Amino acid sequence: MVAKAELHCHIEGAASPDLVLAQARRYGVDPSSFIRDGAYVWGDFTGFLAAYDAAAGLFRSEEDYAALAEDYLTGLARDGAVYSEIFISPDHAVKAGLSPDAYTDALGEGIARARAATGIEGRMIVTGIRHFGASSVEAAARFAVRCGHPLVTGFGMAGEERFGHPRDYAAAFDLAREAGLGITVHAGELAGWESVAAALDHIRPARIGHGVRAIENPDLVRRLAEEGVVLEVCPVSNVTLKVFADLASHPLPQLLAAGCRVTLNSDDPPHFHTSLAHEYAVAAEAFGLDDDALAGLTRTALEAAFLDEATRAMLLRRLGDKAVAPEA
Ligand SMILES: Nc1ncnc2[nH]cnc12
Numbered sequence: 001m002v003a004k005a006e007l008h009c010h011i012e013g014a015a016s017p018d019l020v021l022a023q024a025r026r027y028g029v030d031p032s033s034f035i036r037d038g039a040y041v042w043g044d045f046t047g048f049l050a051a052y053d054a055a056a057g058l059f060r061s062e063e064d065y066a067a068l069a070e071d072y073l074t075g076l077a078r079d080g081a082v083y084s085e086i087f088i089s090p091d092h093a094v095k096a097g098l099s100p101d102a103y104t105d106a107l108g109e110g111i112a113r114a115r116a117a118t119g120i121e122g123r124m125i126v127t128g129i130r131h132f133g134a135s136s137v138e139a140a141a142r143f144a145v146r147c148g149h150p151l152v153t154g155f156g157m158a159g160e161e162r163f164g165h166p167r168d169y170a171a172a173f174d175l176a177r178e179a180g181l182g183i184t185v186h187a188g189e190l191a192g193w194e195s196v197a198a199a200l201d202h203i204r205p206a207r208i209g210h211g212v213r214a215i216e217n218p219d220l221v222r223r224l225a226e227e228g229v230v231l232e233v234c235p236v237s238n239v240t241l242k243v244f245a246d247l248a249s250h251p252l253p254q255l256l257a258a259g260c261r262v263t264l265n266s267d268d269p270p271h272f273h274t275s276l277a278h279e280y281a282v283a284a285e286a287f288g289l290d291d292d293a294l295a296g297l298t299r300t301a302l303e304a305a306f307l308d309e310a311t312r313a314m315l316l317r318r319l320g321d322k323a324v325a326p327e328a
Pocket residue numbers: 010013052158159160161186189237267268
């Protein structure tokens with residue numbers, strides 16, 4: 001089994017419908033507007049965000065969040081992952097009635113439980129929500145800077161990419177970068193190549209969430225490759241959200257061939273009927289990547305991880321030992 005690593009997964013988006021149904025029963029909420037027959041129900045990206053928000057609103061206690069993180073990372077480890085970064089959203093926590101500190105501590109507790117049980121390493125990236133506006137994203141950045149949680153190592157931004165302009169958020173990212181946090185930002189998913197170029201110019205990220213519509217502009221692909229900006233590619237998410245019509249038209253192979261640094265990620269796995277293991281299987285079947293190539297994507301993820309160098313070195317050694325681990 002190929003050792004895996006994930007840099008792009010929204011922890012509220014990783015909650016399975018069954019778990020959310022159990023939370024709905026616990027809190028006496030009718031989830032039938034966004035979960036039917038055991039599956040999330042939405043039509044387009046806006047509908048997806050509404051379902052995402054509704055599910056997130058059913059995680060209201062520290063134990064709810066600790067169990068969610070523990071469950072997700074334990075499952076990843078079972079699928080051969082040695083490392084996981086999760087996007088966390090203080091805005092969603094506050095909407096659900098938790099303080100950002102209690103929320104982050106609870107997720108950190110879940111990560112620690114999964115690590116104790118499986119050895120998987122986990123870190124958290126605090127994200128602002130783009131369509132909540134620049135001041136909200138700046139508040140999230142200030143929280144990320146002051147929270148001091150040892151597993152919070154990055155700052156990012158998700159949400160509606162067609163809202164505002166990257167220049168509106170530059171101050172928030174400058175705050176986070178100057179405090180030593182790793183910088184990633186969603187771009188080039190719902191908006192075109194210009195969105196990626198503007199993100200590079202104004203936010204100066206080490207990594208881009210998705211970035212795949214850069215393929216529309218060969219000069220931009222060259223720039224990404226030359227600058228070594230890592231793409232957190234989520235193939236099944238992109239096809240499910242109709243960013244590309246099907247896997248055959250997904251540009252991951254072309255981006256790799258152009259020298260871009262690419263990683264594999266599940267984004268919001270149950271919403272897109274995927275998992276990190278499925279993303280690796282898709283990369284093998286649809287993109288023709290062999291085990292060595294897949295191990296190379298894992299290596300890129302570990303090299304791009306928002307991690308201290310000692311932990312990075314340990315994980316790269318572990319990857320080297322089990323790049324193509326014997327079948328478990
Ligand atoms: N794929 C995605 N794009 C933007 N924001 C998100 N939040 C959760 N998943 C997202």
